[in-house]
Structures are given as structure tokens and as C-alpha cells.
Amino acid sequence: MTPLIEARNVTKILAGTVPVTLVKDINLAIMPREFVAITGPSGSGKSSLLYLLGLLDLPTIGDVLIDGRSTNVMLEDERAEVRLSRIGFVFQFHFLLPEFSITENVALPMRALGGLSARAAASRAEELLSSFGLSDHLRKTPDQLSGGQRQRVAVARALANDPPVILADEPTGSLDTLATSQVFDILRDLVTRGGKTVVAVTHDLNLAARMHRRIHVVDGRIASDEATALAANAQ
Amino acid sequence: MNLILSIAWTHVTHRARQTLVAIAGVMMGVGFSIMMAAMMEGSQDDFIKTLVDALPHISVTDELREPTRQPAEIVYQAAEFHGLTPEARRPGIKNPMAIIASLQSWVPGALTPSVQSKAVLRFAGRNLTLSIVGIDPRTEVGVSNLATHMRQGTLVSLYRASNAILLGDRLATKIGARVNSNVTLTSAQGAVMTARVVGMFHSGFRVTDETTGYVLLKTAQILEMQTGIVNEIRVRARDPMNARLISERIGEQTGYKSISWQEAQEDLLSTITLRNVLMYTIVGAILLVASFGTYNIISTITHEKIRDIAILKSLGFRNQAIRSIFIIEAGLVGLAGALLGWLLGYLLTWGVASLEFKTPFSDYNHLPVLYTMKHYLLATAVALASSLIAGYFPAHAAARLHPVDIIRGAT
Ligand SMILES: Nc1ncnc2c1ncn2[C@@H]1O[C@H](COP(=O)(O)OP(=O)(O)O)[C@@H](O)[C@H]1O
Numbered sequence: 026m027t028p029l030i031e032a033r034n035v036t037k038i039l040a041g042t043v044p045v046t047l048v049k050d051i052n053l054a055i056m057p058r059e060f061v062a063i064t065g066p067s068g069s070g071k072s073s074l075l076y077l078l079g080l081l082d083l084p085t086i087g088d089v090l091i092d093g094r095s096t097n098v099m100l101e102d103e104r105a106e107v108r109l110s111r112i113g114f115v116f117q118f119h120f121l122l123p124e125f126s127i128t129e130n131v132a133l134p135m136r137a138l139g140g141l142s143a144r145a146a147a148s149r150a151e152e153l154l155s156s157f158g159l160s161d162h163l164r165k166t167p168d169q170l171s172g173g174q175r176q177r178v179a180v181a182r183a184l185a186n187d188p189p190v191i192l193a194d195e196p197t198g199s200l201d202t203l204a205t206s207q208v209f210d211i212l213r214d215l216v217t218r219g220g221k222t223v224v225a226v227t228h229d230l231n232l233a234a235r236m237h238r239r240i241h242v243v244d245g246r247i248a249s250d251e252a253t254a255l256a257a258n259a260q
Numbered sequence: 261m262n263l264i265l266s267i268a269w270t271h272v273t274h275r276a277r278q279t280l281v282a283i284a285g286v287m288m289g290v291g292f293s294i295m296m297a298a299m300m301e302g303s304q305d306d307f308i309k310t311l312v313d314a315l316p317h318i319s320v321t322d323e324l325r326e327p328t329r330q331p332a333e334i335v336y337q338a339a340e341f342h343g344l345t346p347e348a349r350r351p352g353i354k355n356p357m358a359i360i361a362s363l364q365s366w367v368p369g370a371l372t373p374s375v376q377s378k379a380v381l382r383f384a385g386r387n388l389t390l391s392i393v394g395i396d397p398r399t400e401v402g403v404s405n406l407a408t409h410m411r412q413g414t415l416v417s418l419y420r421a422s423n424a425i426l427l428g429d430r431l432a433t434k435i436g437a438r439v440n441s442n443v444t445l446t447s448a449q450g451a452v453m454t455a456r457v458v459g460m461f462h463s464g465f466r467v468t469d470e471t472t473g474y475v476l477l478k479t480a481q482i483l484e485m486q487t488g489i490v491n492e493i494r495v496r497a498r499d500p501m502n503a504r505l506i507s508e509r510i511g512e513q514t515g516y517k518s519i520s521w522q523e524a525q526e527d528l529l530s531t532i533t534l535r536n537v538l539m540y541t542i543v544g545a546i547l548l549v550a551s552f553g554t555y556n557i558i559s560t561i562t563h564e565k566i567r568d569i570a571i572l573k574s575l576g577f578r579n580q581a582i583r584s585i586f587i588i589e590a591g592l593v594g595l596a597g598a599l600l601g602w603l604l605g606y607l608l609t610w611g612v613a614s615l616e617f618k619t620p621f622s623d624y625n626h627l628p629v630l631y632t633m634k635h636y637l638l639a640t641a642v643a644l645a646s647s648l649i650a651g652y653f654p655a656h657a658a659a660r661l662h663p664v665d666i667i668r669g670a671t
């Protein structure tokens with residue numbers, strides 16, 4: 026089976042008077058329907074790794090393959106197209122456009138990709154938001170929602186173009202316990218019921234334990250990469 | 261609405277105050293440019309109109325286009341002749357009435373014969389050099405505005421006395437002559453006559469009003485001491501702008517020197533061209549300054565929206581799309597400013613045109629203005645272009661942002 030995302034010898038060095046190595050010699054493959062936690066100490070390079078896997082950043086050495094296709098030879102616009110159609114991103118902070126309603130925010134990637142009329146995009150956005158319990162807030166702007174609600178909107182937006190994989194960088198990092206479990210449940214359901222792949226950075230080891238695979242990063246290198254006890258027990 | 265357009269629209273409408281300031285900048289630029297162009301071109305048109313009204317559109321004089329050939333040149337084939345004195349030539353246009361009749365058949369306009377002469381006018385012990393123009397009052401009416409410039413008497417008054425003269429009002433005032441005064445004229449040819457002042461005119465041109473006298477053809481011919489002489493045919497073309505072309509054809513047909521008003525006033529016309537270059541430079545500068553406002557707001561928006569830009573790019577928006585958003589915003593500001601500028605420009609032009617001036621130097625008490633769509637479209641084109649260019653630079657910078665740099669900084 027072709028991995029959805031595959032990193033081959035990926036190294037990222039920031040040029041400068043003192044070059045900084047963010048990640049080093051990363052080799053990994055993300056397969057369909059995986060639920061992956063990336064853990065590690067603060068500053069170990071988890072976010073950097075996620076940006077590389079999501080084509081937000083270019084590796085200094087190595088290559089990232091999406092659906093088996095090499096991306097380091099792609100033009101910037103081609104990588105943008107892959108991001109738009111094949112990858113959904115969720116950041117620690119919601120990163121929604123403040124002037125637009127949450128429905129418009131979720132419809133945004135659909136309309137950028139094209140193929141859907143504005144009306145069709147809006148109604149699909151409303152469906153997505155309603156399925157995350159936000160049907161009462163469709164016309165609101167992000168600042169009228171709580172942190173947990175906003176993060177659910179962000180997940181909905183990541184799903185806008187129905188990508189096979191969601192990359193999330195500490196999606197619950199700024200949420201309280203209740204909101205955290207709501208967002209986590211949504212992500213888990215995406216895998217178990219929606220057939221999606223979710224890769225989430227988290228420093229919360231309890232959450233990581235409830236996922237299926239854990240990649241532990243230390244000093245920009247993969248220290249360990251194994252199935253969690255939960256997944257082992259399920260087999 | 262198109263996605264890019266709706267994002268652009270949202271950005272500018274959510275910054276109403278800044279946007280309005282930028283729009284006002286463009287509006288002022290376009291408005292004042294339109295007013296300035298209207299005034300400049302209005303006064304220029306007015307000036308040309310006055311000029312064209314005051315001068316014959318075409319003047320055919322008795323100078324030949326080519327120097328007369330020596331009889332020896334006609335008889336002998338030789339490379340060059342030396343030491344021949346030019347043949348004395350009888351001044352005046354040959355067969356003027358026949359030429360006029362033949363020109364009348366095709367020249368679109370009116371023609372009149374005249375005699376240009378010089379004389380010294382003596383009155384009350386003062387001597388003044390005068391340009392004497394011998395005219396035919398019946399055809400003069402169709403060619404010059406002299407009839408409408410009459411302050412006292414009419415052209416027909418010239419028939420009242422055997423030697424009658426019309427004087428410019430400034431001249432008359434200067435020497436203290438009145439209607440029915442008798443003045444003495446002495447021509448360059450030596451003729452002396454007493455003429456009666458039968459009328460006064462005011463053309464508005466100082467030189468004319470101070471140094472010109474109109475008499476009948478016959479009277480001027482006596483002063484020139486040559487019966488039947490006509491040394492100028494003046495033409496008023498129906499369309500003054502055609503004068504140059506008609507003049508050329510007349511010259512070819514008659515062999516006499518024919519000069520259109522454009523050629524006669526070449527210096528003035530080139531001054532006007534220079535003035536136009538100046539005007540367009542200033543107008544361009546005004547619009548350019550206005551575009552700084554546009555640059556300012558687009559630049560501000562791209563800075564304020566740096567996180568949104570990173571979000572859009574991380575979602576997969578292409579650079580081109582990001583650039584378009586901000587260029588469209590600049591276009592919206594430019595367009596709104598230009599359209600409001602039309603209104604402002606129209607009102608300013610109207611206001612300037614309705615101001616009343618009282619000056620001792622001119623007969624006009626309103627500033628002449630020109631309303632033409634050309635000014636509005638031109639100002640809009642320049643304002644839009646400079647707004648788009650002003651927007652392009654921050655838009656381009658925004659599109660090249662690396663989203664990771666901003667996202668990293670934000671978390
Ligand atoms: N622009 C940068 N310049 C220098 N160092 C950076 C820059 N961005 C990140 N780093 C460093 O790179 C390392 C990895 O950062 P990051 O991927 O954000 O780690 P994590 O997400 O695991 O906390 C950190 O030590 C961070 O300080």
C-alpha cells in the first residue's frame with residue numbers, strides 16, 4: 026500500500042550565522058487510517074516536522090512524498106494545490122479569518138479549490154459545522170465563539186475539501202479539559218468512523234496513549250516510533 | 261461573489277476610516293486634476309478662439325512663393341548668374357478679382373480683398389505711424405469680426421465721406437480724436453490726404469486698437485498711389501482647423517504666399533504645447549501623490565493581515581491569489597476615488613467657471629473652462645493605474661510571505 030505521506034531522509038537546517046538544525050534524518054511513513062501522536066519535549070522539532078510533512082516547509086535535505094509523489098521537485102503552486110486538496114491543517118491557535126462567519130471560513134478552502142458553487146460550498150460547510158455541534162453558531166464570527174468551539178471550526182475547515190489526512194499541531198494545547206476531550210473525540214471519530222488519517226502533535230501523554238501510534242521526537246530526531254498499548258491490545 | 265473579490269471587499273470595508281481617507285486622496289487627486297485640465301484647456305480654447313476670431317484664418321499676400329526669374333535665366337541655360345539686379349516688380353496681387361472669383365468656387369469659407377498700407381497720422385500736432393487697411397465693407401463682414409467690434413459708427417459709415425477712416429478706440433483716446441475729427445494721413449509713397457474719422461472699434465487686442473485704421477479699398481489705393489492695387493486677400497475658413505490645408509492649396513493655385521493662422525502664430529501655438537506639457541506633468545504629479553494614499557492603506561492592510569495571509573497560504577491559496585486580493589483592494593480604492601473624483605472635479609470646474617472676475621485688462625469676467633469626457637477618462641486611467649501600481653508592491657511582498665515564518669512566530 027502506498028503511504029499517504031512518506032518522509033525520506035528529511036533534514037531541515039535554518040541558515041544563519043549559527044545554522045539551526047530543526048529536524049534531522051527523518052524517515053517515516055504515514056499509512057491510511059492511522060491515528061498518530063507526535064510527542065517530545067518542547068523545542069524538540071515536533072512542529073517543524075509537521076510543517077515538513079504538510080508541505081508548509083521545504084526540507085533542506087531529503088524528500089517528502091505525498092501519495093507516492095515526490096514533492097521537492099514541485100513548483101510552489103503545485104505544492105499549494107496538494108495542500109489544498111490532500112491535507113488538512115489544524116493549528117494550536119484556530120487561525121480563522123476574523124472578519125468572516127465560521128461558515129464562510131469553512132467554505133473558504135472549497136471555493137479556493139473550485140468545483141463547488143458558493144452556495145454548495147456554504148451548505149457543505151454548514152453540514153460539517155453542524156456535525157461538530159455548531160449548528161447554532163453558523164452566522165457567528167470566530168470572536169463570538171469559545172476556544173473549544175473555534176478549534177472545532179478549525180477541524181471542520183481542515184476537512185473542507187475532504188482530504189485523506191489531517192495534520193494537527195497541538196490542537197488541544199490551549200483548551201480546557203472539557204473542550205480538549207470534545208476536540209479529541211472528533212479527531213478520533215475521523216479515524217475510526219470517517220476513515221481519515223490523523224497525525225497530531227501533543228505534549229499530553231494521556232492523549233497520546235489514546236492514539237494508535239506514537240512517534241517520539243528528541244532533538245529533531247525520531248527517538249522511538251511504535252504502536253501504543255491501546256493499538257497493541259486491539260489487535 | 262468571487263472568493264478573492266469578497267476577501268478584498270471585506271478587508272477594505274472593515275477598515276472604513278482608513279479606506280475613506282485613501283479614497284478621499286484619490287478623489288482629491290482626480291477632482292483637482294479634472295478642474296485644472298478644464299481650466300487650462302478652457303482658457304487655451306478661449307485664447308485660440310479669440311485669436312482665430314481676430315485674425316484672418318488665411319492671408320494671401322502679394323509676395324511670390326518663388327523669387328521671380330530673371331529674363332536672362334529664361335532665355336539662357338546657365339548654371340548660375342552673377343551681378344543681375346532683381347527686376348523691379350509692380351506690387352500687388354495680379355488680377356485680384358479673378359483670383360478671388362476662382363478661389364470662391366472651392367474654398368469653404370469667405371474671401372475679401374484688402375490693401376495693407378502704412379501712413380503717418382497727424383492730428384492736433386501729434387504724429388503716429390498707423391497700419392492702414394483698405395477694406396471692402398460688403399465682403400469684410402464675412403471675413404473679420406470688425407463689424408461686431410464697432411463702438412461708434414459702422415463699416416458702412418466709410419461711405420459717408422470721400423476719405424473716411426475707422427480708428428481703434430485706444431488710438432482715438434490717445435490723440436483725442438472723435439467722430440467727425442479730420443486727420444491728416446501721409447503715406448510712405450508720399451500721398452497726403454485729409455480723412456474724416458467716421459467710427460471707432462475695439463477689438464480687445466491692444467496693438468490693433470492702438471495702431472490700426474480701416475479705410476475703403478479705394479482710399480488705401482490712393483495712399484499707395486496705385487489704382488486698383490490689392491496686396492492681400494483674406495480668407496475666413498468655415499472650419500478654422502482646416503486653414504493650414506486650404507492655405508497650402510491656395511498657395512499652390514495662385515503662386516502667391518499664403519499663410520494660415522496656425523503658421524502665423526507658430527510661436528504662440530508652441531507655447532501652448534509647452535503649457536500643455538507642463539499641465540499634464542502637474543496633473544500627473546497630483547495623481548501620483550494621491551496614489552501614495554493607496555500605497556499606504558494597502559501596505560497597512562498587508563501588515564495587519566499578515567496572519568490571514570499566512571493562513572490562506574497554508575490552506576493552499578496560490579501566490580497569485582494572494583497578490584490579486586490586495587491589487588483588487590487597491591483597484592477598489594482607486595475606482596471609488598476616481599468616481600467620486602468625477603463628481604468633485606465637475607463641481608470644482610463648475611464653481612470656478614461661475615466665479616466672477618473684474619479686471620481692467622480683459623473683457624472677460626468669467627474663467628473659461630472646458631467640459632470634456634477626455635479629462636475624466638484620462639484622470640481615471642492615471643489614478644487607477646497608479647493605484648494598481650501602488651498596490652502591487654505590498655501585494656507582491658505579501659504573496660511571497662513564507663507562511664511557516666508567521667505561524668511559528670504566532671505560536
Ligand atoms: N526561525 C527560527 N530560528 C531559530 N530557531 C528556530 C526557529 N524556529 C524554530 N526554532 C527552533 O527550532 C527548534 C524546534 O522548534 P519547534 O519545531 O517549534 O519545536 P516544538 O514544536 O517541538 O516545540 C526549537 O529549538 C526552536 O527554538
Ligand SMILES: [Mg+2]
Nearest residue numbers: 071072073194
Ligand atoms: Mg510546537
